[in-house]
Amino acid sequence: MTELAEPVRPTDRAGATAPPWCDRCGGESATGGHAACAAARVLEPPRYCAHCRRRMKVQVLPVGWSAACVEHGEIRG
Amino acid sequence: MPEILDQARTQVLENGVGLDESGVLAVLNLPDEHLPAALQLAHEVRMRWCGPEVEVEGIVSLKTGGCPEDCHFCSQSGLFTSPVRSVWLDIPSLVEAAKQTAKTGATEFCIVAAVRGPDARLMKQMREGVAAIRAEVDIQVAASLGMLSQEQVDELVDMGVHRYNHNLETCRSYFPNVVTTHSWEERWETLRMVRESGMEVCCGGILGLGESVEQRAEFAAQLAELDPHEVPLNFLNPRPGTPLGDRPVVEGKDALRAIAAFRLAMPRTILRYAGGREITLGDLGTRDGLLGGINAVIVGNYLTTLGRPATADLDLLEDLKMPVKALSETL
Numbered sequence: 001m002t003e004l005a006e007p008v009r010p011t012d013r014a015g016a017t018a019p020p021w022c023d024r025c026g027g028e029s030a031t032g033g034h035a036a037c038a039a040a041r042v043l044e045p046p047r048y049c050a051h052c053r054r055r056m057k058v059q060v061l062p063v064g065w066s067a068a069c070v071e072h073g074e075i076r077g
Numbered sequence: 078m079p080e081i082l083d084q085a086r087t088q089v090l091e092n093g094v095g096l097d098e099s100g101v102l103a104v105l106n107l108p109d110e111h112l113p114a115a116l117q118l119a120h121e122v123r124m125r126w127c128g129p130e131v132e133v134e135g136i137v138s139l140k141t142g143g144c145p146e147d148c149h150f151c152s153q154s155g156l157f158t159s160p161v162r163s164v165w166l167d168i169p170s171l172v173e174a175a176k177q178t179a180k181t182g183a184t185e186f187c188i189v190a191a192v193r194g195p196d197a198r199l200m201k202q203m204r205e206g207v208a209a210i211r212a213e214v215d216i217q218v219a220a221s222l223g224m225l226s227q228e229q230v231d232e233l234v235d236m237g238v239h240r241y242n243h244n245l246e247t248c249r250s251y252f253p254n255v256v257t258t259h260s261w262e263e264r265w266e267t268l269r270m271v272r273e274s275g276m277e278v279c280c281g282g283i284l285g286l287g288e289s290v291e292q293r294a295e296f297a298a299q300l301a302e303l304d305p306h307e308v309p310l311n312f313l314n315p316r317p318g319t320p321l322g323d324r325p326v327v328e329g330k331d332a333l334r335a336i337a338a339f340r341l342a343m344p345r346t347i348l349r350y351a352g353g354r355e356i357t358l359g360d361l362g363t364r365d366g367l368l369g370g371i372n373a374v375i376v377g378n379y380l381t382t383l384g385r386p387a388t389a390d391l392d393l394l395e396d397l398k399m400p401v402k403a404l405s406e407t408l
Contacts, residue, residue, distance in 0.1 A: 026160065042383075043382055044381075045381075045382075047160035047161070055160050055162050057162050057163075057164045058164065059138070059141065059164055059170075060137075060379065060382070060383065061170070061177070062136065062177050062378055063174075063377055063378070065378065
């Protein structure tokens with residue numbers, strides 16, 4: 001899978017097209033508050049694919065990170 | 078002025094002899110009103126015995142996650158329900174990470190693996206990776222690969238690894254509350270072999286694991302007995318899915334008290350800011366620690382979490398008129 005998806009942050013989910021899953025905790029975006037997840041994500045890479053909830057393979061580097069979902073491709077930050 | 082600070086001024090600042098466990102405990106128990114004086118003294122000690130230079134380091138995870146050990150603070154243990162998945166870094170990416178680290182002015186690049194100890198595959202990856210870095214990047218290479226055999230110690234020396242990190246994490250009396258799959262003494266044995274090999278010893282730990290103030294003092298005294306070249310000081314960043322995931326973070330003033338106390342216990346060591354400072358101390362506290370005994374930083378990201386941009390720390394060092402240690406001073 002080579003598609004490069006845009007990084008999805010919890011704060012993006014207020015919009016109508018927001019992905020269904022929180023990329024930090026893997027919970028449903030629509031249920032429960034994810035403000036704490038959004039705050040934590042400032043100092044964390046995503047761990048779950050926001051499109052399918054799969055756990056991603058995440059590599060943190062001294063500068064930046066990459067996170068790969070087997071279905072939805074890799075995102076970088 | 079509290080008696081312990083008067084004592085430390087003579088004993089540590091003037092004579093270079095670190096405080097013992099009871100002295101460290103007295104510093105850790107200082108009331109808030111005396112914290113600025115403790116930090117000021119620790120800063121003077123650092124300047125007297127280490128100088129103004131700050132050692133800058135970058136770290137990278139060569140093998141992430143899937144660790145068989147149960148260190149209760151660690152999101153990379155395969156025994157917990159952490160979201161961290163196992164992943165290996167390839168050698169071109171490792172070299173690129175070293176290059177990015179060197180661009181910040183860092184003199185140290187530490188390669189870390191989440192393992193009990195290295196197996197043949199990891200040692201092969203290390204040998205190839207260290208050789209590739211040394212061929213292309215002007216930076217000192219350190220390693221942190223868990224517990225070692227004597228043969229592995231010798232092999233790392235042969236590769237040119239100049240410093241080995243192996244944290245004791247916490248004091249001996251509290252360690253069984255944090256790790257049950259191996260012992261504090263096993264870690265100490267690896268540190269003994271590393272020291273005898275001629276590699277520099279890097280050994281620190283994490284504050285905020287649930288240890289008492291007395292156990293923090295015990296830990297500082299045990300580190301002082303080890304006399305490591307470098308002590309990385311982490312503050313717990315509670316990770317989801319780990320047994321310590323719900324612990325509170327260390328209060329900022331307690332963190333600063335600990336920085337001062339550890340410096341007064343070990344006047345000559347490289348005392349490095351490591352993980353957790355962003356959430357425990359924030360920007361202002363980071364500055365206070367650099368003016369309170371800290372003389373080294375990890376810049377950029379950590380192993381599974383993110384840090385401040387390297388430029389933020391480098392700008393702060395410039396503002397504080399603290400020069401970054403040059404590579405020539407580390408050789």
